[in-house]
Amino acid sequence: MDEQELRATLRTSLERHAAEADVTAPVADRARGEVRRRRRTRWSVVGAAAAVALAVGGAAVATGGDDPAQGPSTVDEGSADVTPTSTDEWRTEYWGGVAVDVPADWGYGGAPFDDGTACYPEAMIGPDGRRLRTSGDRGWVGRPIGATDVCALVPNAWEPSAPYAWLGAGVEPGTYEYDNGYVQETIEVEGVTVTVGTTDAGLRSRILATARGGEPTRCQHTYPGVPEATTGFFDSGDDGPPYAWVCAYRVVESPNIVEDGTFRLSYAAKVAPEAAADALAAQDAAPVQQVDCDYQPHEFVVLATGVPGDTYTRTVYETGCAGGTVHLVGGAKEMVAAGVKPWAHNGIPAVVYGPTGGRGAMIDSFIGPQG
Known part of the structure; x- marks a missing residue:
């Protein structure tokens, strides 16, 4: 249901x-x-x-x-x-x-x-x-x-x-x-x-x-669909300290918003850059995701990291069948607990459903199954 x-x-x-x-x-x-x-x-x-x-x-x-x-x-x-x-x-x-x-x-x-x-x-x-x-x-x-x-x-x-x-x-x-x-x-x-x-x-x-x-964050306000993982260089020469943001998106029902399949920001928070680096390292070492699921996604999470004046990276955590998929620049990997727990705290367990089927070690990181 x-x-x-x-x-x-x-x-x-x-x-x-x-x-x-x-x-x-x-x-x-x-x-x-x-x-x-x-x-x-x-x-x-x-x-x-x-x-x-x-x-x-x-x-x-x-x-x-x-x-x-x-x-x-x-x-x-x-x-x-x-x-x-x-x-x-x-x-x-x-x-x-x-x-x-x-x-x-x-x-x-x-x-x-x-x-x-x-x-x-x-x-x-x-x-x-x-x-x-x-x-x-x-x-x-x-x-x-x-x-x-x-x-x-x-x-x-x-x-x-x-x-x-x-x-x-x-x-x-x-x-x-x-x-x-x-x-x-x-x-x-x-x-x-x-x-x-x-x-x-x-x-x-x-x-x-x-x-x-119009609050400026490292989280884009909307996406027309699940985005691709990307990396690149800042056009601006402004320098700054390393940053990491966790950005959750979902297709929402809300007053004055037409249900058009657009993913809108449902939650955003800063993450310690060191914690984000640990998560990305764990996901990079995870098994390659082999399952290609035919389903309509309703949510995803972006881990946005970078150093102003230097490089930035967008990693996409897509929940759904087979326990979830993490889209890295180098390819898709299985979602693993060590790649989630460093950022899945504060409001995430009340906002993001997480992988279908739970995958035990991550159950407290998301809303999880109900009933």
């Missing part, structure tokens, strides 16, 4: 259960209390179509002031999940040609598609890419990507319990007020919706004020 079929089945089940419910005042009050209780303990599976929830076990994350480009930091295995409150440190999140700044200790979760289905509307991945045991009151950044088969209809059968920012969500510009005091505001930047929900008007305004288009 693909992502669209899964969402359609879940939505039908959710609507059926909503229609069957007794909506008299005492029952509605009890239902709201039950929703809050379930959210505190963990999202439950809604409807027979989602009878098996994705296990999101993992260790608690202590983010502190870690550099996101360095990958996962130390984890206190014996403590509960940390609930950060500081907004002194910020990071930039990308969707298409739009960028927005959010508190660096926020995690990653889901956001509503155009039909209002969100899978999963709370933090399920920590800021370093580790799966959270509980989300607590941790804020999160959501994209309209089905990161799990545990879904909710937003806002009909959902109420926030932590602040959030949504990029490209199926939400009309404007303001929505929840009964529990959260206020959700949506604006549009270059055809992309940016939504922030909080009880703190100052924080909401501060985040929305950072939303902008």
